[in-house]
Amino acid sequence: MDTLVELLTDSSRRFGPATAVSIMAGVREDRWSYRRLEEFSAKVSRLLQDRGVFKGHRVVLWAPNCPQWVAAWFGCLRAGVVAVPLDLRSAPDFVARVMVQTQPSLAILSRQTARGWPGEGLPLVLLEELEELADGPAPDQLPQLAGADIAELMFTSGTTGDPKGVIQSHHNVVSSVLASSRQVPVGPGSRLLSLLPLSHMFEQTGGLLVPLHRGATIVYPVSRQPKTIFKTMQRQRVTNMVVVPQALQLFMNAIEREVQAKGKEAQWRAMQALALKLPVPARRVLFRSVHRRMGGRLTYAMSGGAYLDPALARKWAALGVPVLQAYGSTETSPGITANTFRYQKPGSVGRVLPGQEVKIDPDGEILTRGPNVAQGYWRNPQATQAAFNDGWYRTGDLGYLDRDHFLFLKGRKKDMITLASGQKVYPEDIENLINHQPGVKEGVVVGLPRGGGAVEVHAVLLMD
Numbered sequence: 001m002d003t004l005v006e007l008l009t010d011s012s013r014r015f016g017p018a019t020a021v022s023i024m025a026g027v028r029e030d031r032w033s034y035r036r037l038e039e040f041s042a043k044v045s046r047l048l049q050d051r052g053v054f055k056g057h058r059v060v061l062w063a064p065n066c067p068q069w070v071a072a073w074f075g076c077l078r079a080g081v082v083a084v085p086l087d088l089r090s091a092p093d094f095v096a097r098v099m100v101q102t103q104p105s106l107a108i109l110s111r112q113t114a115r116g117w118p119g120e121g122l123p124l125v126l127l128e129e130l131e132e133l134a135d136g137p138a139p140d141q142l143p144q145l146a147g148a149d150i151a152e153l154m155f156t157s158g159t160t161g162d163p164k165g166v167i168q169s170h171h172n173v174v175s176s177v178l179a180s181s182r183q184v185p186v187g188p189g190s191r192l193l194s195l196l197p198l199s200h201m202f203e204q205t206g207g208l209l210v211p212l213h214r215g216a217t218i219v220y221p222v223s224r225q226p227k228t229i230f231k232t233m234q235r236q237r238v239t240n241m242v243v244v245p246q247a248l249q250l251f252m253n254a255i256e257r258e259v260q261a262k263g264k265e266a267q268w269r270a271m272q273a274l275a276l277k278l279p280v281p282a283r284r285v286l287f288r289s290v291h292r293r294m295g296g297r298l299t300y301a302m303s304g305g306a307y308l309d310p311a312l313a314r315k316w317a318a319l320g321v322p323v324l325q326a327y328g329s330t331e332t333s334p335g336i337t338a339n340t341f342r343y344q345k346p347g348s349v350g351r352v353l354p355g356q357e358v359k360i361d362p363d364g365e366i367l368t369r370g371p372n373v374a375q376g377y378w379r380n381p382q383a384t385q386a387a388f389n390d391g392w393y394r395t396g397d398l399g400y401l402d403r404d405h406f407l408f409l410k411g412r413k414k415d416m417i418t419l420a421s422g423q424k425v426y427p428e429d430i431e432n433l434i435n436h437q438p439g440v441k442e443g444v445v446v447g448l449p450r451g452g453g454a455v456e457v458h459a460v461l462l463m464d
Helices: 004-015 034-050 067-078 092-102 127-133 170-180 201-214 226-236 245-261 265-275 280-286 288-293 310-318 381-387 427-434
Strands: 019-025 028-033 058-062 082-085 106-109 124-126 150-155 165-169 191-194 217-220 240-243 300-303 323-328 335-338 357-360 365-369 392-401 407-412 440-449 455-463
Touching: 004 034, 004 067, 004 170, 004 201, 019 034, 019 067, 019 226, 028 034, 028 067, 034 067, 034 127, 058 067, 058 092, 067 082, 067 127, 082 092, 092 165, 106 127, 124 127, 150 170, 165 170, 170 201, 170 335, 191 201, 191 226, 201 217, 201 240, 201 323, 226 245, 226 288, 240 245, 245 265, 245 300, 245 310, 265 280, 265 310, 280 288, 310 323, 357 392, 381 392, 407 427, 427 440, 427 455
Parallel strands: 019 217, 058 082, 058 106, 082 150, 106 124, 191 217, 191 240, 240 300, 300 323
Antiparallel strands: 019 028, 150 165, 323 335, 357 365, 365 392, 392 407, 440 455
């Protein structure tokens, strides 16, 4: 298996009638089987050909997560078209800069994003009309694909100046899927809640492709409001989810607000302290009312994309829902390391994934290489040369490997403060301590020049 089209074809063959992706469409549930997803993606590729879009052309995909998004994305890949997924929250000026770089032949939008679309004159397809437009037969012939072919260009949302588009080949993404799928227990019977944008590699790999490869069902909520999400989890009996720490904090805040509203804070704290001394099944019984609110089946969450506060992880662990932390980047499709149920350490982002190599530069920067490392940046040789060298990708992150080969992060290299004495100060380490001090809502650590090349460490605090 070397292309993403082969991945979908293989899953369709093995899990054909099972539900692949699902969303509530008004009062009914719109379920797409593996077979329907594969067959409809072929019709999308025919639609693209009919619109004059062929192998090597670029197509912008700017819309919210839904089954049609998945079908459109696979349709692009089947046609050999280079997909350019954009974050739903991207500003129009950011989208315009991406268009200048990629020169797309067509854009697939939703009614929501079409209102802010800056690409006047470019042919458009609305996702809400896709099923009607692509109602014809599958194409007679599709282009031959190879693992080295470009599958997509991934642009980081919110980038200022000129965005950098990461070149992802089919082989890059497939290799990351195969390595990641061996780390977590997901398969037929698993029901994954998809919360992060599919324009991000963490969600695309961990929240879409790994579950599809293993025969799971992916559920898309119609809103990101906690009330709607909890209702979706109840209805769909969600078993796991891929999240950023902020989402875990928002969920926990919603749970604790209910505890406070009922005046049971002291009981809640006592139960959490007791739970950490109990086996996981007993913890779930202890907090069965919370689990009922989340559908009763949530067994674990995979977290990545940002620092996970160990205190927050402990709160979820007390509920009987372990949080497995992973680490990666868009340039690595995205997996580099991950904790598993068998191998994990608090504060660590896990061990190196199969087929991946990690080394620490003398200055502490994390370097990695493997089949999942991207080819470079789209039409940006200067940035490519700075970040990629002899197969190694310079992550820009600082960290270290312990004796058991677990990776620990120390912050971003560009944020490191070097004092006149030569001592290295890692702002994130200090910020994590500051933000746990009583009365501090948020703190940031900076280096201020003090003349003669000297730098002093300062903190700016937002207090209660």
